[in-house]
Amino acid sequence: MNFSKRTRKEVRGAIIGMVMGDASLYQGTYRDGSRKGNYLLNMSHSYRQRQYLEHKRDIINDLFDYRLIVRDTIAKAQGKTYPASRLLTRVHPRLSFIAKRIYIDRKKRITQWALDNITDEGLALWWLDDGCLHLNKPPQKGGDMIWGTYGFPKEDVELMRSWLTDKYGINLHILKHKRSGGYYLKRGLSEALKFSEIVRPYTPDSMRYKIAERSMFVQGPYSLSNNLQNSARPPLRGDDMVHACGNAG
Incomplete structure (x- = not known):
């Protein structure tokens, strides 16, 4: 199956699946500490799952006119540290469109809109x-x-x-x-x-x-x-x- 060309709806449906899972959408932080404007996407995985994160990167990269970079870092969880990989995008209006239909009072929710618009790839x-x-x-x-x-x-x-x-x-x-x-x-x-x-x-x-x-x-x-x-x-x-x-x- 050729996934090299996805429609706008297919990209959106895949991103919905990412956000329902481990990814997060939030507004960029300004110098005064406030959050406003369009949203960006942040997601990370254990370094052992770097290839999986790169797979996600290749999907969401269709939104941007530059190559998204997966960066290696050290994550902390439950008092322990472990090698991880992270992807952080710039803000984008299409990410804001999704966020406003999934986040309610800043809480991620399984909304009817999300289920109506998620694709089989997003479900995966x-x-x-x-x-x-x-x-x-x-x-x-x-x-x-x-x-x-x-x-x-x-x-x-x-x-x-x-x-x-x-x-x-x-x-x-x-x-x-x-x-x-x-x-x-x-x-x-x-x-x-x-x-x-x-x-x-x-x-x-x-x-x-x-x-x-x-x-x-x-x-x-x-x-x-x-x-x-x-x-x-x-x-x-x-x-x-x-x-x-x-x-x-």
């Missing part, structure tokens, strides 16, 4: 940011797909679940996370296979480990390594193989 990027395959430990086979929507209120997650059912026939359950109190979506690998058929064409090689394969049902959870053999992500071991989630590791 959202999943690759916040979704994971949680595979059962041997000798059990199978597992679950988990979509970490913890930062959104329950009514937003309910809207998203209904939309996935109505548009794609994907049926997920809403569960509450015991420690954080946030909500997430979950279902077995049979539903993950259906969903993977939608997002697979838009998944770069470095993120293939988040795509469900039928071999998982036959060979058990450690068949996940088959997805990683051609991936830029280093091989996982032990519980990391069972909980193949997230991009910060």
Whole structure:
């Protein structure tokens, strides 16, 4: 599939997926400390996912008349530091157009507009940011797909679940996370296979480990390594193989 030329709507739909996931939109800061004017986009990933960030960069670069640069840095989280890669754009009116339809009182929300305008590619990027395959430990086979929507209120997650059912026939359950109190979506690998058929064409090689394969049902959870053999992500071991989630590791 050739993604070299995207329409304005396709670029917008992909950016919506980025923002629903790990990216953020905010107004530029002026010398007096105020934020006003058009919005810019900021996103970062673990250095191990630099290729994935470059993939996103190549999509959003269609908005700008200069080459966006992915920069390496050191990130801090939970008292620890780790190598990371970051992309920060300049302000752009089309980013402002998106931000004003997603952010409510400066909080990112799953709005009906976002769901109406996100593309399949945007959906894939959202999943690759916040979704994971949680595979059962041997000798059990199978597992679950988990979509970490913890930062959104329950009514937003309910809207998203209904939309996935109505548009794609994907049926997920809403569960509450015991420690954080946030909500997430979950279902077995049979539903993950259906969903993977939608997002697979838009998944770069470095993120293939988040795509469900039928071999998982036959060979058990450690068949996940088959997805990683051609991936830029280093091989996982032990519980990391069972909980193949997230991009910060």
